[in-house]
Structure formats: C-alpha cells, structure tokens
Amino acid sequence: MKIRVYELAKDLGLTSKDLIEKLKELDIKVGNHMSTLDEETVEILKELFTGAAEGIEQAKEAQVEEKSEPENQVEDKKEIKRKEDTMEKTDNIDQEVENKSDLPVIKIGESVQVKELAEKLGVQVSDVITKLIGLGVMATLNQEIDYDTASIIAAEYEYAVEGEVSDIENMEELLEQTYNYVDDEADLKSRPPVVTVMGHVDHGKTSLLDAIRNTNVTNKEAGGITQHIGASTVKINNEKIVFLDTPGHEAFTSMRARGAQITDVAILVVAADDGVMPQTVEAINHSKAAGVPIIVAVNKIDKPAANPDKVKQELTEYGLVPEDWGGDTIFVNVSAKTGEGIEDILEMILLVAEVQELKANPNRRAVGTIIEAKLDKGRGAVATVLVQKGTLSVGDAIITGKTYGRVRAMIDDKGKKIKKAGPSTPVEIIGLSEVPESGDRMYMVEDDKKARYLGEKMKGKHRDAKMKEGQKVSLDNLFDTIQDGQVKELNIIVKADVRGTIEAIKQSLLKLSNEEVRVNPIHGGVGAITESDIMLASASNAIVIGFNVRPTNNAMEIASSEEVDVRTYRVIYNAIEDIKAAIDGMLEPEYKEVFQGRAEVREIFKIPGGVAAGIYVQTGKITRASQIRILRDNIVIYEGELSSLRRFKDDVKELAVNYEGGLAIEGFKDMKEGDVVEAFIMEEIKR
Numbered sequence: 001m002k003i004r005v006y007e008l009a010k011d012l013g014l015t016s017k018d019l020i021e022k023l024k025e026l027d028i029k030v031g032n033h034m035s036t037l038d039e040e041t042v043e044i045l046k047e048l049f050t051g052a053a054e055g056i057e058q059a060k061e062a063q064v065e066e067k068s069e070p071e072n073q074v075e076d077k078k079e080i081k082r083k084e085d086t087m088e089k090t091d092n093i094d095q096e097v098e099n100k101s102d103l104p105v106i107k108i109g110e111s112v113q114v115k116e117l118a119e120k121l122g123v124q125v126s127d128v129i130t131k132l133i134g135l136g137v138m139a140t141l142n143q144e145i146d147y148d149t150a151s152i153i154a155a156e157y158e159y160a161v162e163g164e165v166s167d168i169e170n171m172e173e174l175l176e177q178t179y180n181y182v183d184d185e186a187d188l189k190s191r192p193p194v195v196t197v198m199g200h201v202d203h204g205k206t207s208l209l210d211a212i213r214n215t216n217v218t219n220k221e222a223g224g225i226t227q228h229i230g231a232s233t234v235k236i237n238n239e240k241i242v243f244l245d246t247p248g249h250e251a252f253t254s255m256r257a258r259g260a261q262i263t264d265v266a267i268l269v270v271a272a273d274d275g276v277m278p279q280t281v282e283a284i285n286h287s288k289a290a291g292v293p294i295i296v297a298v299n300k301i302d303k304p305a306a307n308p309d310k311v312k313q314e315l316t317e318y319g320l321v322p323e324d325w326g327g328d329t330i331f332v333n334v335s336a337k338t339g340e341g342i343e344d345i346l347e348m349i350l351l352v353a354e355v356q357e358l359k360a361n362p363n364r365r366a367v368g369t370i371i372e373a374k375l376d377k378g379r380g381a382v383a384t385v386l387v388q389k390g391t392l393s394v395g396d397a398i399i400t401g402k403t404y405g406r407v408r409a410m411i412d413d414k415g416k417k418i419k420k421a422g423p424s425t426p427v428e429i430i431g432l433s434e435v436p437e438s439g440d441r442m443y444m445v446e447d448d449k450k451a452r453y454l455g456e457k458m459k460g461k462h463r464d465a466k467m468k469e470g471q472k473v474s475l476d477n478l479f480d481t482i483q484d485g486q487v488k489e490l491n492i493i494v495k496a497d498v499r500g501t502i503e504a505i506k507q508s509l510l511k512l513s514n515e516e517v518r519v520n521p522i523h524g525g526v527g528a529i530t531e532s533d534i535m536l537a538s539a540s541n542a543i544v545i546g547f548n549v550r551p552t553n554n555a556m557e558i559a560s561s562e563e564v565d566v567r568t569y570r571v572i573y574n575a576i577e578d579i580k581a582a583i584d585g586m587l588e589p590e591y592k593e594v595f596q597g598r599a600e601v602r603e604i605f606k607i608p609g610g611v612a613a614g615i616y617v618q619t620g621k622i623t624r625a626s627q628i629r630i631l632r633d634n635i636v637i638y639e640g641e642l643s644s645l646r647r648f649k650d651d652v653k654e655l656a657v658n659y660e661g662g663l664a665i666e667g668f669k670d671m672k673e674g675d676v677v678e679a680f681i682m683e684e685i686k687r
C-alpha cells in the first residue's frame, strides 16, 4: 500500500519538512508532503530510521563502555562522531514524537487563507497576521500562505498540521488514491458484467441491442418505459447484464483516450452475409488493446446468403479461433430479426463474466464513470453514471471531471426513480453544477463543502492544463515534440473526395518516415471530415488532412475543443511538402487560414457578366475581404474571391450570422442553390 510523505513522517515522528530533506539526501525524489511513497521505499525508510534508533542504543552502550574503559580511546574519531550525530538525530526524533503525540491537529491543504487558518486555530485573525509579520511575512486576511508557514504559525499555538488532498498537479491521482481505494478481498461481492457491442456499420449492432432488450420485456418493471440513458440492464436466469448503448468503438476511443476502462466483455457483431469488414478489424484491435474478452455474434443468420463458416474462417486470421476449431473464442449464431440465438449469447456473456470473477464492494463510497451527459432545459446538467464500486445514494456529494454537486435525483434505465445504485448500475443523475464529459471519473466525497472545494481545484487544473499547450501533435509543434522525444509516430487521418487520392497520399506519406519519426496513416476515407474522424484523431493523437473536402460544422467545433490539427489541401504535393517540412523542423508557414463563416445559397440571379447568389449566413460572418470557397455536399468545387457583397441594394463590408444578402464571385458562374459559401482569411502567423 502506498503511503503519503506526511503520514510516514508522522509514523517516524518527524516533520514532513525534515523527512523531505532526508529523502532528498537519500536521492528519493518527492514533490511535497502529499507525495506518495511505495511500499518498498517505506520499508527501507522505516528500517533506516528504526535502525538509526537501534544505533543510538548501541552508541549509548559504547559510550558507557568507553567511560569505564579509558584505554579504549583508539577508536576511530570519525566513528564516534557518527554515533554522536545519530544520537542527536534520534534524540530529536524522540522529542518530536513526544511533541506530536499530545498536540491537537488541524488539516490544511497545499496553502491556506490567513483567515481560514485563524478560524481553524480558533484565534483572532489579527493575532495570526501579527505572528506572520514576526516571521517576515506580510499577508492580509484573504491572502494564502503556504503549508510550511502555516505549520510554523500553528506550532506557535501548539497545533500540529496535517496535509489534506489539494495538490493540484496530482489531482486525478490524489482523487483516485483517496476515494478509489482498494477494498479488502473479504468485502467484495459479485457484480454484473458491463458489455459493449461493436462491429461494422449495418452489421446489426443496434438491432442486436434492441432484440436483447426485447427478450427481456417480461422482466421490465410494470408500467416502466425504457429510458434512453446510455445503458440498460437486462436479466437472464436471474442474473443481470449491463449493456452500454454507445457503439463500442466510441466507448473505446473517447473513453479510453481519457483513461477510463469500463467494459468487461465486448460483443463483436459480424453480419453472416457480409463477413469481416474494416470496422470489424478496428473493433478487434480496440478490444485487444483494452484487454477485453470478445464474444463473436455472427448476425443475420436468417438471411439466405448467410455463411457463418466464412466469418469464422476470416476471423481466424485475426486470432479469433472458435472453440470447435481448437481455439478459445466463443462464437454464437444469432438473428436480431428473428430472435434466434439471443438467449444463447446472453448465457455466454454470463459464462465469460463468471470466469472473470467480477467483484466489487457495495458498502463503501461510490466510484463510477460518466457514460453520457447533456444539458437539459428543465433539469440542468444530466449525466448517466455507471456505478462501479460502492453505492451511490440520493443526497450524496460527488465530484466528476471539473464539475461537482449533490445527487438530487436518480433515474434508472426503466425510467424509475431510485434512491440507491450499487456496483454495475447505470443511473441517470441530476444535481451537478455543470455537464461533465463521458469518461470522467465520478467520486462520492465526504460532503458538499469537500465536493465544492475539490471541484473548484479541478476546474483550476483544467484551466492550467489548457494553458499548457503542446501535448496534442500539430504540424506547427511537430518538430519540437520530436525533439522532446514525445512523438515517435506521426499518426495521420486522410480524408479525400476520391479513393484514388487516399492511396496515393498514403504511399507518399509512408516514404516520409525517418529515424526519428514514423509516419503512420491510421485511417483513410472518402467524404467530409466528420466528428468521428476528429474523435479518432483526438484519441490517437493524430492530425487530419483533407483533400478537396472540408470538415462538417460539428467536426470543426469538436476539432477546436479537442485541439486537433486539421489541414486541408487541394494539391497532394503541398500536403507532402508541409509534413516533410514539419518533420524536418522547417515548417514556417507565414500565413494560416482562419475560418470566418458559412452561408447557404438560397437563390441564383443572373447579373451582367455572371451570376449572383442570394445567401443566408448560418455561422460566423462573411466580409468583403474574405476569401471564398464553394462547397457542394462538403466537397470543395471552387476557391476564389468575392466581386461583390450586398445587403438589399447596398454594398456592405460584412454580413453577420442570421442575415440574408447577396454575393458574386470573381470568375465563377456555376453556383447552385444549396451550395455552401465558406469564408476565410489568411492571417499572418506571429512567431
């Protein structure tokens, strides 16, 4: 078990400061009094210090002997000095132990406000301020003083100080250690498995989930209406199984990118009439990377073209070998349409879960993970949390991500209000101050005050983290991150208007790899850059490049919040040159593109020498100085400049969002209703 510096210091009868000093001497690196030490180090330290105590006894004995035997003065002077030093230290330790053991204790964090400290000590603020002045610290009542200064002041009032969770740098770790502590084996009870369904598009993930829920219809609470809360619980043979609604790979990419692991079993759906497809392979890789066992559901076996053996054969190549062929992967033939095999698959899930011996302690503070969250007009922040340990109850104070609150109400997947939710229960909660993100850890804490305190600290941490840019790879910081040793692989997602381009660019990209960085095209596809491209890029720290395609509005928003670098080009050569230059550290683009807005073409007019478009500005703005590109079904069909921008009959400098107006484009006559006009400017990059 890990132990904090201040706790060990207390055990050893030292002050945290002294222990930290000693650890430094021993070359053991610790940040501060809240840092943790592993078991082995603690053992060594205890031995060292108690060893020192024994040394004293021996030294004392030796001295007695010395006195009685004056002839024994040949002893090495250094040795005597060492023993004396040790004795002095241990005397101090004894003194400390004595002092520590009757002083009352106050708890403070990394720092404390002067007035808060006075409150804790039960003295006048002015007294504390006077004492601080005595120490040469000029502080007003609202100012924060650090832990060490507070300890000195507290000592003057005969109080000892203990640290409490507040270390911003290690907030997540501290929360994990404090609230997600390991339970005693004896307290653990079996818990239901949590399952995700994965597979290629249209292979029947949604249909299978629906079929599973329907078999369970008899077990539904009377009158209960299935609520879509992001997960559902079904019962078979009196045992529960929890299914996450989120398509498996989303659960894996977005949640795993944030370190959350919530799935116990993955169901891989493969359509028997289609076989293994790209997303099937992606799903296998995700599950394997997460170490989650896979059960294969060979779906659509009702179809005449179904060929389950072909699926088995194909999956063998990916290491999924059926039991009847000598492997250890469970395959179940199912039809989401007829319901065949549905019960079998549920039984198989229970079997796999049984082998895993899934257990949790229901009698402790709850810990869980956010599965879904949204802002509801009437109810405020609403989040579905999967309780993983302990029991969450209405009224509990919780913290999750950078938000916190008190559970005001809980609703289960049957739409029923509940008061308590134990391990492996998905439950919708209201009462959070803000909307958390899926994948955020949720902890039940002591009380509202603690929740607010920790929540505010987490907010601060998120702000700090945002400011410390640079973890995400972009072409601009690529060279530096390679130099820092942070990046060894440059993951790239390629989207293009035609398939041929993707292959061409992939081949050229692969050739850019050198000794320091391997260029790795992880995904390619035809069509606009979508939300899922951005999520994949975010999860795998990739950059996204597009050829003649643009991001959708949603993708643009997410790219900005997830800080994913998205670059669009019209010529392959330019992209390759950019990436090559970025790897070589020479990328010094003088300009960058800044998105301004988008408008929809609603009407086309003939004007002398060309056409004009009646437009409606949907996002941002369009200015007379904007450069323009025309998108048709998210494909770029023209780039150029405006020749006029009007509102009614007047020339205007700018058209803002939600305004109608008209425009004409220099040298372009092929505009059509429904086209999208995207406005941007090229801005000089300041270095």
Ligand SMILES: Nc1nc2c(ncn2[C@@H]2O[C@H](COP(=O)(O)OP(=O)(O)OP(=O)(O)O)[C@@H](O)[C@H]2O)c(=O)[nH]1
Pocket (backbone or CB within 6 Å): 199, 200, 201, 202, 203, 204, 205, 206, 207, 208, 299, 300, 301, 302, 303, 334, 335, 336, 337, 338
């Ligand atoms: N005949 C037959 N059709 C099925 C079966 N399962 C699903 N389908 C059909 O296959 C199509 C795709 O099913 P979905 O459940 O939407 O597939 P999905 O994998 O969830 O698709 P995405 O959510 O788009 O990734 C639908 O038209 C279903 O009706 C089955 O067992 N038999």
